[in-house]
Amino acid sequence: xxxxxxxxxxxALSHLARTPNYGPVLIADLATAERIPKKFLERIxxxxxxxxxxxxxxxxxxxxxxxxAPDQITIAEIVRAMDGPLAxxxxxxxxxxxxxxxxxxxxxxxxxxxxxxxxxxxxxxxDKATLADxxxxxxxxxxxxxx
Amino acid sequence: xxxxxxxxxxxALSHLARTPNYGPVLIADLATAERIPKKFLERIxxxxxxxxxxxxxxxxxxxxxxxxAPDQITIAEIVRAMDGPLAxxxxxxxxxxxxxxxxxxxxxxxxxxxxxxxxxxxxxxxDKATLADxxxxxxxxxxxxxx
DNA sequence: AATCAGTCTACTATATCGGTATAGTAGATG
DNA sequence: CATCTACTATACCGATATAGTAGACTGATT
Numbered sequence: 001x002x003x004x005x006x007x008x009x010x011x012a013l014s015h016l017a018r019t020p021n022y023g024p025v026l027i028a029d030l031a032t033a034e035r036i037p038k039k040f041l042e043r044i045x046x047x048x049x050x051x052x053x054x055x056x057x058x059x060x061x062x063x064x065x066x067x068x069a070p071d072q073i074t075i076a077e078i079v080r081a082m083d084g085p086l087a088x089x090x091x092x093x094x095x096x097x098x099x100x101x102x103x104x105x106x107x108x109x110x111x112x113x114x115x116x117x118x119x120x121x122x123x124x125x126x127d128k129a130t131l132a133d134x135x136x137x138x139x140x141x142x143x144x145x146x147x
Numbered sequence: 148x149x150x151x152x153x154x155x156x157x158x159a160l161s162h163l164a165r166t167p168n169y170g171p172v173l174i175a176d177l178a179t180a181e182r183i184p185k186k187f188l189e190r191i192x193x194x195x196x197x198x199x200x201x202x203x204x205x206x207x208x209x210x211x212x213x214x215x216a217p218d219q220i221t222i223a224e225i226v227r228a229m230d231g232p233l234a235x236x237x238x239x240x241x242x243x244x245x246x247x248x249x250x251x252x253x254x255x256x257x258x259x260x261x262x263x264x265x266x267x268x269x270x271x272x273x274d275k276a277t278l279a280d281x282x283x284x285x286x287x288x289x290x291x292x293x294x
Numbered sequence: 295a296a297t298c299a300g301t302c303t304a305c306t307a308t309a310t311c312g313g314t315a316t317a318g319t320a321g322a323t324g
Numbered sequence: 325c326a327t328c329t330a331c332t333a334t335a336c337c338g339a340t341a342t343a344g345t346a347g348a349c350t351g352a353t354t
Contacts, residue, residue, distance in 0.1 A: 061352095196332095206330065
């Protein structure tokens with residue numbers, strides 16, 4: 001399940017993508033417009049800044065703005081930044097590989113074999129879907145993944 | 148991410164699937180063989196029993212056994228029983244539909260539109276993969292999903 | 295310097311996860 | 325029918341994650 005963090009992040013980024021010049025927009029304005037607790041949103045934006053998704057400007061006339069065009073920001077990147085790896089088990093994660101403590105032999109693990117397919121399916125969709133697609137989907141209510 | 152509960156459940160069920168007549172096997176023996184804490188495993192098996200995946204026999208010579216053939220038990224069913232719905236957001240779940248509290252309008256939610264694709268992809272794989280496939284994958288180290 | 299606006303640290307409440315303890319109930323067998 | 329055996333049920337516990345709050349600090353304008 002996606003956390004609220006990830007959903008808030010997507011809504012805030014979508015807001016910026018719909019803003020002229022992609023910002024800058026004040027944290028407070030973003031929080032009000034998207035109904036996100038301000039201090040919570042602060043932390044979310046800070047992390048997206050660190051990851052190079054956003055940039056910030058301090059002082060009067062400042063705020064947050066997109067650091068890249070919406071079609072250059074993937075949904076996968078946002079979800080990974082907020083909720084961690086997409087993979088259902090660490091041993092099939094591309095971005096955060098790790099062993100399962102309880103696994104006696106990774107090469108003969110049926111769970112791993114099946115979950116590898118699941119990871120590939122999820123990543124296949126979310127690495128292709130961009131912030132631009134998200135904004136488009138908000139308008140149409142639809143999104144169709146193309147292999 | 149899958150919880151340990153779900154992985155333990157799959158290992159225990161796989162063990163039963165590999166046992167003559169699919170059981171009965173004592174909780175204690177399952178726990179030892181699959182290196183699962185016994186009391187924790189009890190709770191897992193109890194839930195699988197309630198869901199009709201397993202049946203139990205009390206008294207001497209009793210234990211747990213599969214209630215259906217391994218190819219009639221899907222991985223999706225196991226994961227849902229242990230970790231809840233497969234969908235990344237409740238508003239696209241088939242088995243546990245619910246609104247997102249923060250969502251102002253479900254019909255124009257881009258997150259929902261994209262996550263619908265993700266849910267379908269996950270369910271597409273895990274509703275087709277069975278306990279029999281899991282056992283097979285343990286032997287070969289491979290599993291290939293067929294659309 | 296005053297002010298504005300993002301940054302950082304610390305703290306809280308609640309829930310979930312992984313696991314344990316204790317008590318109880320149902321069935322098989324001598 | 326007593327009594328094992330073995331599953332069932334409830335309550336509890338510590339660690340971690342989630343969601344959110346408070347306040348001080350740093351940097352940029354004007």
